[in-house]
Amino acid sequence: xxxxxxxxxxxxxxxxxxxxxxxxxxxxxxxxxxxxxxxxxxxxxxxxxxxxxxxxxxxxxxxxxxxxxxxxxxxxxxxxxxxxxxxxxxxxxxxxxxxxxxxxxxxxxxxxxx
Amino acid sequence: xxxxxxxxxxxxxxxxxxxxxxxxxxxxxxxxxxxxxxxxxxxxxxxxxxxxxxxxxxxxxxxxxxxxxxxxxxxxxxxxxxxxxxxxxxxxxxxxxxxxxxxxxxxxxxxxxx
Numbered sequence: 001x002x003x004x005x006x007x008x009x010x011x012x013x014x015x016x017x018x019x020x021x022x023x024x025x026x027x028x029x030x031x032x033x034x035x036x037x038x039x040x041x042x043x044x045x046x047x048x049x050x051x052x053x054x055x056x057x058x059x060x061x062x063x064x065x066x067x068x069x070x071x072x073x074x075x076x077x078x079x080x081x082x083x084x085x086x087x088x089x090x091x092x093x094x095x096x097x098x099x100x101x102x103x104x105x106x107x108x109x110x111x112x113x114x
Numbered sequence: 115x116x117x118x119x120x121x122x123x124x125x126x127x128x129x130x131x132x133x134x135x136x137x138x139x140x141x142x143x144x145x146x147x148x149x150x151x152x153x154x155x156x157x158x159x160x161x162x163x164x165x166x167x168x169x170x171x172x173x174x175x176x177x178x179x180x181x182x183x184x185x186x187x188x189x190x191x192x193x194x195x196x197x198x199x200x201x202x203x204x205x206x207x208x209x210x211x212x213x214x215x216x217x218x219x220x221x222x223x224x225x226x227x228x
Contacts (some may be wrong), residue, residue, distance in 0.1 A: 004157075033215055033216075040220060040221075041220060042218045042219055042221050043204065043218040045216075045217075090158070102163055103160075103216055105157035106157055107157045108156075
């Protein structure tokens with residue numbers, strides 16, 4: 001199993017540009033989520049999904065869109081990038097039936113918005 | 115609502131000394147509790163988790179944590195620090211029922227001095 005994969009590893013955007021961060025998992029996990037990590041802030045939840053076709057907002061959803069058309073993929077879209085979105089983004093997945101909800105993390109995407 | 119407080123954003127110990135990283139949680143329902151470790155430029159890796167049953171939980175790399183309901187704490191310890199333990203550590207909580215995301219603390223950076 002490749003686990004959770006994220007592409008790209010690094011990205012530089014100009015203010016106003018759009019892009020999609022890709023996330024895929026091959027563990028047949030129902031639950032997937034996106035976090036951003038900023039110094040001194042820990043990990044903050046952006047969006048999450050409990051299955052294909054079902055998404056919900058997390059703590060910091062503004063400026064980001066998601067969709068979940070398959071179990072495997074959960075892309076994160078930045079519609080109009082802003083410098084405040086400079087961060088490291090992590091995708092995670094887990095089973096959603098029963099518990100506990102141990103999450104498996106991807107290696108991250110480091111995004112810089114200039 | 116759930117929350118996690120990690121006391122101390124940075125902890126420094128000598129090699130061979132006791133490691134103690136503090137975590138207090140708030141949860142209106144019985145929680146699941148986790149400790150994750152993040153090495154530089156990597157994603158998060160699960161160290162250990164508490165679900166139900168034994169309150170002393172052993173994890174990887176010699177770490178353990180004790181769930182104390184009366185103190186709402188889940189502190190992480192290791193008897194003897196090794197240079198390779200230098201990393202950032204995150205405590206996280208989730209509800210023990212339903213599909214709910216993890217809530218992370220802000221993290222504690224552990225430095226190990228030779």
